Amino acid sequence: MRQFLHVLGRIGNGIVAVLLVAASLYPVAWLVAISLQPAKSAYTMPTRWLFVPDFSTYAELFADPDFVAALVNTIQLTVFGTALCVGLGALAAYSLSRYRTRWSGLLTGSIAMSRVVPSFAVVLPIFFIYRSLNLLDSMAGLVLALTAFQLPLSILILLNVMNDIPKSIDEAAEIDGAGAFATFWRVILPISRPGLAATAVLTFVLIWNEFLFVLVLAGDRLVTMPMLISTFQTDKQILWTEIAASSVISLLPVGLLIVLAQRHLLAGLGAGAVRE
Amino acid sequence: MVASVTGKDVVRRRRRTTSAIAAWGLLAPALLLILLLRLVPMLMAVGLSFTDTNFTSTAAAQFVGLQNYATVVGSQDFQSALVVTVAIVVPALVLEMSIGLAVALWLNRPTAGRKAARAVMLVPYLLVPVVIGNFFRMFYSAQFGQLNYYLALLGMDPHAWLTDTGTVRWAVVGMEVWHTTPFVALVTLAGLMGLSKDVMEAALVDGANAWQRFTHILLPALLPILGAVLVLRGMDAIQLFDEVYVLTGGGPGRETSVINLYLYQFGFRQFRMGETSSAITLIMGAIIMVALIVTVIRRLREAKVVRR
Secondary structure (H helix, E strand, C coil), X not given: CHHHHHHHHHHHHHHHHHHHHHHHHHHHHHHHHHHCCCHHHHHXXXXXXXXXXXXXXXXXXXHCHHHHHHHHHHHHHHHHHHHHHHHHHHXXXXXXXXXXXXXXXXXXXXXXXXXXXXXXXXXXXXXXXXXXXXCCCCHHHHHHHHHHHHHHHHHHHHHXXXXXXXXXXXXXXXXXXXXXXXXXXXHXXXXXXXXXXXXXXXXXXXXXXXXXXXXXXXXXXXXXXXHHHHHCECCCCECHHHHHHHHHHHHHHHHHHHHHCHHHXXXXXXXXXXXX | CHHHHHHHHHHHHHHHHHHHHHHHHHHHHHHHHHHHHHHHHHHHHHHHCCECCCCCCCCCCCXXXXXXXXXXXXXXXXXXXXXXXXXXXXXXXXXXXXXXXXXXXXXXXXXXXXXXXXXXXXXXXXXXXXXXXXXHHHHCCCCCCHHHHHHHHCCCCCCCCCXXXXXXXXXXXXXXXXXXXXXXXXXXXXXXXXXXXXXXXXXXXXXXXXXXXXXXXXXXXXXXXXXXXXXXXXXXXXXXXXXXXXXXXXXXXCXXXXXXXXXXXXXXXXXXXXXXXXXXXXXXXXXXXXXXXXXXXXXXXXXXXXXX
8 A cells, every 4th residue: 555655646746747847848849840841830739849850941041131130239238238237246345345335234124115117117217218319229228228227136136145154255355455446356256257147147138138228218229129029910811830939049049058167057046036 | 651542542443443444445435336226216216106207298397296107007007007917926936946856955965966967957947038938939839839749749738828818928927937946946955954863863763754844844954045035036036027028028918017117118228217107116115115024024034043
């Protein structure tokens, strides 16, 4: 009887595991399958999972200058935005962690609090400001707006990391003759590397996926991948293979990060959630 | 003697000045960006909410007092946006918190597949939201949808999930639960793995059964984490936009027009900046109030724990 229950438990666990994996990966698997078949396959039921792959949709996309431009824009936006978030975030976190002024506590609190302000309260007024500054549809404007929006999270994650580094390490470096900058660059930054990685991968994914900011502040001349994917769908028709193929391409970097930097992604999510 | 004291003083004062310069110098770029592109826009929204600013007219904006607020609060679209948001966010939060907790508990055992399971669960949460919306649009499609296909295999009739006002909100809830349950599960799992083993062992010795262990020991120990996850998810959920924009565009009618969609369609597309700003200010005020209350409750509870 005991053994029977044990076997039953194992079967139950197996079923739950399969369900969990299937539910999580089904949409991606479907998109990949559709992107590699002729256009009508999206409307064929049941979905065909075994087929000879047809890469013509991908070839068409990469021959389309609009698609290439969107891809290049998204890469630029994400790389610049992530670099700024991590760089400026590290400097700010170092300042808040090591140079305590009477404002430090208040500043940290305000930065944490600013995260509750919803994106729309920020993005519509920025549209207004950018329109008068002629910054709409510009890469610089989009990078700055998104950096400002993601910076508080970066600062908070890095601040927690740097607060965990004992002050005695700074003092030891100072006794060895290192100035403030050398201490930051040669001592604090290398120790904070896991935190920097967590901030970088999380910010990368958030900016890579961003839609609302692009929709409001750009989207006419400057188009990104999420924006482009949303335009394949019009009232008249939905270009399913194009949607599927461009979706798969836009999922690639995120998928790569999940495979290669899973630990850092999990750390970033956890840091954003638990330590505020 | 005297000279040496003054010398030390000068050095100390100089060091304090340089450290103040360093403190603000290091902070300045980040602070400036946050100030200019987060705080100023926020305050601008508050300021504009008292004017009749309008993108289409070139006339100078006039101060109109609380008129915009009266218009917005009385408008059916605004009221419906609030109702729709609550009707979607509350069920979604309840479902994702309970399913997420269950998955976390299930994964919190020494199984070989735990690491793989965590990687797999990152996929739904980090997927491009626009892609998620697109996928579910096809998934729920009345004619070609996979959902109807699988339901037909179970002997159920096809249904127009996205055009039926009775099911469209649940369709959005389903999409959201798929998208965000992994976040709850992953963060809760991290919390579970951080709990001390002693507590669990003590419970076992006393002869507690699985359910008692869960309600008396695990759940109380997990509450702070679950609370933090709920607050974070709630803040995120009321900003729902991308997926719904693609899935339904707010329709049919205004049935799934959540706050962000309402603000986009009403304010941005119709260029009514003054009225939109007052709607933003109202929502922002409500959120900041809730955030402050949550912070105060947390502080009080922490203080209580310390006193114990």
